[in-house]
Amino acid sequence: MKWVIVTGDSKGLGKEIVGKILSDTEFGVVGISRSNEESVKELLDKYPNRFKHISFDLEKVADIKELYIKQIRKIGPIYGLVNNSAYAYDDIVSNLNVENLERMYKVNVFSPMHLTKYAIRDMLLNKIEGSIVHISSVSAHTGYKGLSMYASTKGAMEAFSKNTAREWGARGIRSNCVVPGFMETSMSASLTNEQKDRIYKRTSMKKETDVESVANSVVFLLSEKARSITGTAIHVDNGTI
Amino acid sequence: MINKVANIINEMLEETGQDKVENFDPSMSLRDELNLDSLMLAELTVRLEDEFGVDIFEDGVVRTLGEVIAKLEGK
Numbered sequence: 001m002k003w004v005i006v007t008g009d010s011k012g013l014g015k016e017i018v019g020k021i022l023s024d025t026e027f028g029v030v031g032i033s034r035s036n037e038e039s040v041k042e043l044l045d046k047y048p049n050r051f052k053h054i055s056f057d058l059e060k061v062a063d064i065k066e067l068y069i070k071q072i073r074k075i076g077p078i079y080g081l082v083n084n085s086a087y088a089y090d091d092i093v094s095n096l097n098v099e100n101l102e103r104m105y106k107v108n109v110f111s112p113m114h115l116t117k118y119a120i121r122d123m124l125l126n127k128i129e130g131s132i133v134h135i136s137s138v139s140a141h142t143g144y145k146g147l148s149m150y151a152s153t154k155g156a157m158e159a160f161s162k163n164t165a166r167e168w169g170a171r172g173i174r175s176n177c178v179v180p181g182f183m184e185t186s187m188s189a190s191l192t193n194e195q196k197d198r199i200y201k202r203t204s205m206k207k208e209t210d211v212e213s214v215a216n217s218v219v220f221l222l223s224e225k226a227r228s229i230t231g232t233a234i235h236v237d238n239g240t241i
Numbered sequence: 242m243i244n245k246v247a248n249i250i251n252e253m254l255e256e257t258g259q260d261k262v263e264n265f266d267p268s269m270s271l272r273d274e275l276n277l278d279s280l281m282l283a284e285l286t287v288r289l290e291d292e293f294g295v296d297i298f299e300d301g302v303v304r305t306l307g308e309v310i311a312k313l314e315g316k
Contacts, residue, residue: 125287171280 001050002128003028003076004222005119007058007112008085010035012185013135015043016215017082022047024219030075032056032067033085058085058111059103068118077126080222081119083112083157084135088187090146101149108153113160116175120168129172131222134161135214136177138237144199158233165231174230176221181209181237204239242310243267249288253281267307275306289313 008014009031028050034057043051087107089100123130139151165175182199214236247265271277297312
């Protein structure tokens with residue numbers, strides 16, 4: 001069995017993506033998040049052989065090599081990677097706090113890059129034409145007050161994805177981004193209803209982005225159906241244009 | 242050691258439709274004489290890491306077969 005790594009598997013979009021991969025494909029899933037196994041117990045019970053959860057704090061960038069060598073590679077060959085975990089440090093830039101900013105870059109940029117490094121190395125070793133999907137954000141394309149620093153982490157990953165696609169395309173390894181609009185998850189829980197309404201009014205469809213639609217897009221990009229798609233981004237945002 | 246590394250390199254050359262190398266010498270350049278491009282060097286790195294547990298490119302660039310052997314031998 002081939003495996004897909006999904007970060008941030010314990011809640012929100014990540015949990016939805018894990019559920020979709022397990023129900024719609026034959027891949028196994030290696031879920032990574034800070035949370036313990038209790039948070040994903042339902043999935044572990046339902047898919048005891050196809051779902052593994054590893055508790056790991058993605059702020060510990062330097063430990064990712066050990067995470068890969070001692071845990072991930074022992075599970076099985078890697079076919080896919082979904083970089084979904086993100087830390088939201090929202091504030092106007094004149095209040096920039098360097099510790100928060102560094103923490104956000106570790107979780108949103110440096111760890112995803114490190115995981116990509118080891119996923120591609122695993123694919124090379126096992127001769128697997130795999131698929132990498134990064135979860136970006138509409139904020140990297142349309143400005144929102146207070147999201148400049150967060151949006152910059154997503155813009156970094158979109159540029160990284162496009163270039164890794166170019167770098168590894170000759171080996172059949174694909175890299176794409178899914179760009180969700182605002183969803184009703186814990187990431188947007190700190191927004192007031194008034195703020196949410198203002199954001200949703202900026203979309204063509206005047207409402208929040210459906211989490212399941214985003215997860216379906218991720219599973220599509222992972223799948224063989226998307227074999228000619230690489231180096232691009234699919235916007236799943238109710239038309240924020 | 243040199244024979245194991247030579248076998249891996251020849252396997253890779255064969256897989257990419259290139260001629261195998263008969264006589265390996267530690268002074269041989271990985272890129273110019275053994276025809277390994279950057280993606281093939283990446284593949285060589287992961288194959289050697291799988292066999293020997295050493296990442297030859299982790300802390301600097303290696304240019305020759307002899308430098309690869311030295312890294313693997315921990316010198």
